[in-house]
Amino acid sequence: QVHLVESGGGLVPPGGSLTLSCDFSGGLFSAYAVGWFHQVPGKERKIVAAVSKSGFGTFYTDFVKGRFTISRDNARNTASLTMNNLKLEDTGMYYCNVNNDVETVRSMNVNWYDSWGQGTQVTVSS
Numbered sequence: 001q002v003h004l005v006e007s008g009g010g011l012v013p014p015g016g017s018l019t020l021s022c023d024f025s026g027g028l029f030s031a032y033a034v035g036w037f038h039q040v041p042g043k044e045r046k047i048v049a050a051v052s053k054s055g056f057g058t059f060y061t062d063f064v065k066g067r068f069t070i071s072r073d074n075a076r077n078t079a080s081l082t083m084n085n086l087k088l089e090d091t092g093m094y095y096c097n098v099n100n101d102v103e104t105v106r107s108m109n110v111n112w113y114d115s116w117g118q119g120t121q122v123t124v125s126s
Contacts, residue, residue, distance in 0.1 A: 002026045002115070004096055009120030016086050020120055022079040022096030030054075032098035034072055034079040035105035039119070040092040048094075049081060050105040059106050063089070086124045093119040 008020040022034065033052050039045040049070040050059040058070055067086075072079040079096060097113050099105045 004117035006120040020081040029077040030074040095119040
């Protein structure tokens, strides 16, 4: 069974940077595309970025494009989300998950995922 562990969150001022990590186990990591998702209290979890199995294909929402970079290391079974120029609106819990391809990660209803990790909290505040 796939197991995901997110880490790297913290408290940063507006304009600051963080790099989140997603550690994968329980399967063949390179067989999956990876997505990072953002959730604030009372709102649905939403995709922010995705990376293809090879790492060469990426997707970003308009809000994070140019500020966030998603990457992966298939040898280490990890994916990362480097977040620069953080804004107050980036505050929330961040989760990673995997799926067949970038398009599915981007578009699939988040409620259809079998399981999620515990997430990591990002707080942007002055």
